[in-house]
Amino acid sequence: MSGNRQTIDDSILEAAATWVARLQSDDATAIDRQAFERWLGEHPDHRTAYDELRALWSDLGEVPISEGRLGELQTQRRRRVGGFVGLCLAAGVAILSLATPYGDRWRADYYTGVGEVRRIALEDGTEVDLNTDTALVVRYEQARRTVRLLRGEAFFSVAKNPLRPFVVEDGALSATALGTRYSVGSVAVDQAAAVQVEEGRVEVEAAGQKAVLGAGEAATVDRQGRISLSKADVAAGTAWRDGKLVFSRRPLSDVLSTLERYRRGRILLVDEAAGSLEVSGIFDLRDTDDALRVLEASLPLRVIRLSDLMVVVQSR
Structure with missing residues (x-):
């Protein structure tokens, strides 16, 4: 185990990243440093993990992170759940956590991994396309057919059966x-639930409100349960079913957030x-590295690849 990055426990990486963050802060004390030295001496892998993550921090020495942005990153980290692979960042250090959704997968009848898109057939003849990192029951x-969307996003081609309505629930809404x-799905933990209709009609219900959507319409439900209706380019919004990500004048921040969903790290x-730069284009969701190369070549950006699990983007 010693000295081999591939076999170091995630708990050690997490502790090492925490020590990097702590020791680089302005309020690190002598007691902190003494505790750190004791931790280093407990196992050879502690030194290996710390040296690697400290080196990553040094690599980002020229990347500025504002105080407000650091606070946002720390908030995002606290929202993450599941397994952890630690990496650290510059100017205060943000911890990299990979939200491994094992709990949802254990409960699910069907699920996909990060970057995986696949189609399944249900016993009633309904076809379901599962987007990346999706789990459902x-x-x-x-009297009815119910799909519980535990996480992610799915597209449903529903087999008609008037005697048994088909209902999708995701915790924020139900779509019949x-x-x-x-x-139906939420593309990120901090985004509203959404429904997009390609064909036919869907009745959306949330917090006692109801709305019926037709083809080309979408509904989003915010955290207060309010339903908002809008027109939608459903073909573009569900192009992931064909392995594509389609953007039309979308902020770079949204594009990067979407790309992140299809890669580990x-x-x-x-x-x-x-983040406010506009992006229009079509990308292959199976090759997010190529998408980053295209963005760097076509926009005034610098893409810094620290490791397979960490990419930093800033203005050039």
Whole structure:
């Protein structure tokens, strides 16, 4: 185990990243440093993990991270759940955590891994396309068919059965098919739940409110349960079913957030000005590295690849 990065426990990496963050802060005390030295001496892998993460911090020495942005990153870190692979960042250090959704996968009847998109057929003939990092539970009862979306996003081509309505629930809303093709899901933990209708009609219900959507319409539900309706380019919004990500005049911050969903690790945007740049294009979701290369070549950006699990983006 000693000296081999591939076999160092995630708990050690997490502790090492925490020590890097602590020792680089202005309020690190002598007691902290003494505790750190004791921790280093407890196992040879502690030194290996610390040296690696400290080197990553040094690599980012020229990357500015504002105080406000650092606070945002720390907040995002606290929201993460599941398994952890530690990496650290500059100017205060943000911890990289990979939200490994094992809990949802254990409960799920069907799921996809990060970067995986696949189609399944349910026993009633309904076809479901699962987007990246998605998990769902299927329950058939006498009076209705229910899909519980535990995480992620899915597109449903519903087999008609007027006697057994098809309902998708994701915790924020329920979407009942009235003979249709539609998607349901939240693309990030801090984003609203959404429904997009490609064909037919869908009845959306949230917090006692109801709305019926037709083809080309979308509904989002915010954290207060309020439903907002809008027109939608459903083909573009669900192009992931064909392995593509389509953007039309989208802020770079949104594009990077989407790309991050299809790769392991983090894409860290440390520059607010860069985040507002508009992006239009079509990318292959199976090759997010190529998408980053295209963005760097076509926009005034610098993409810094610290490791397979950490990419930093800033203005050039």
